[in-house]
Amino acid sequence: MADEVMELTPEMKAAIGKSGDPTTYEVTTLGIRTFARAVGYKDPIYFDDEEAKKQGHPALAAPPGYFGMPVYNPFRQNTARRPEFDSPFKRNLNGGTAVEPLARVYAGDILEAVTTLANLEILPSRAYGQMLVRTSETVYTRKSDGAVVAKTRGTGLSY
């Protein structure tokens, strides 16, 4: 972090309220199973296609909070998932998460996520002097039917 006391720069202030480019997320059976395993789910609808269908789901179900993985393509990196700006706060921590699930997500879904920078604040920090607090809101829309499947809010802490 910079040694001097920082305030929001004009560039930071201008970024508030702006949205990043849409990002495509793929929801795959592998991704769902890996997520469910990592979190420690025991419900078979997150691991077993047949069991999911037996319980009325059209495909393997995604646990709440799982929206697939952004498509990784090193040959097309000209998109910014969120508004960017220069900042002296180079180290990052996750400050918080809010999830509003609106529809069940399934294997095979392709989601489009748009993240908007809702707010930026520089706050005092006992540990690091100052922190940049970034609040972002993301809307996930399923491409096949246009349904908004979830909204999330994330708080990022940079120091």
Added chain:
Amino acid sequence: MADAVTWDEVQEGQEFTNQEETSSQRLVVWAAASGDFYQIHYDDNFAKGNRLPDIIVHGALKGMWVGKLLDELAGPDGWIKRWDVSYRSMDVAREDITVFARATKKYEDNGEALVDFEVGTRKADGSVTTPGTATVRLPRR
């Protein structure tokens, strides 16, 4: 794993919990699942070089443990309306974590049977590092 509950059987003040272990191996599995490969979660030297005491548990993993507990309580006929958590303190890896959801309010809204919860993760010393709130729709008996 918590058992699914109905709206009728939940009592305000009732607490539900899961225990979660935080081995470095589990954090690596989460890194693969989430795409969060920030080294503070699995590289001891990198974490200490960034002024951290040791590798730390991913905040998002703690948030998803809360989501799992709520999903288990909701069962196949319920639905998580929303949940939020704040990562107020770090959890150093390799120490067990208690994930909790304590019912704070039972009510009906637009025909839905809802329960508000105080949620979070708790260390062995009782301190809550990841407080939050949630609302879950539960089936009637």
